[in-house]
Amino acid sequence: MEQEGIDGSYRDGDFGEMAYLYAPVGLVVTENRVIRDCNLAFARMFGYERAALRDRLFAILYPSQEEFVNIRNRGIKDLRESRAYWDERVMMRKTGDLFWCRVRGHSFTPDEPLMRAVWSFADLSETRPYQPLTRREREVMSLLGEGMTSKEIARALDLSFRTVEVHRGRLMRKFGVRNTAGLVQALAGLGGAHMVPHGKRPAEG
CATH class of the missing domain: 3.30.450.20 (PAS domain)
Structure with missing residues (x-):
């Protein structure tokens, strides 16, 4: 048929x-x-x-x-x-x-x-596997993508420097990278005005 x-x-x-x-x-x-x-x-x-x-x-x-x-x-x-x-x-x-x-x-x-x-x-699964992130990890991810350091992120989120470093380490493991430069490069692929973060309210257009 x-x-x-x-x-x-x-x-x-x-x-x-x-x-x-x-x-x-x-x-x-x-x-x-x-x-x-x-x-x-x-x-x-x-x-x-x-x-x-x-x-x-x-x-x-x-x-x-x-x-x-x-x-x-x-x-x-x-x-x-x-x-x-x-x-x-x-x-x-x-x-x-x-x-x-x-x-x-x-x-x-x-x-x-x-x-x-x-x-x-x-x-996009083959090129961008889904990585479940906690709310804090999404916040740290977003600020890292903006070029902020761990100290700056700690101040912005009212967290300790150590806590931010723990979240950054978890993000590196989830994205399979070994350093901050690799993480920033991975996050760059998730950024931009056309990316709707999972679990975050998108800006209304």
Whole structure:
């Protein structure tokens, strides 16, 4: 049946449905944050059957209801102005495993950007394995990324220098690096305006 559909697309020259269904990147059509349809790559990425995702609220693919709510307004300004937006965020598979995704969106309704839109999802697991961080580790990570020293971070967070050093050591072990320079380089890959930190409220756009 699958091969018949592909053969029919080549025979008729109508490749739209085939390209959507078998695209090597996850594609999903949404209406007011409800999944109206998705392709095979998207369903496989999250560990679901396509039918199980149709007409489901996108919240089931987020690590928590709080993060689903918090991220709602991120990118609204870009979608209104250019219809396009992208970021990198942590999502959740059916198994409960968390992973980084690169998300790109196009709105069909710029006056109400999330009313009707199409999104692509790329799994970044191979190049950016998910590392669970505590709240303090995220805070230290963020300040290290800004170039602050351990003493400066200790003052900013009202912690002892020793406590900051413990958090920094844990971060180095989690990211598999041996020194601060390696850690800063690893953190650079997680930074930028288009990165949505897991567990941290994103700035509203």
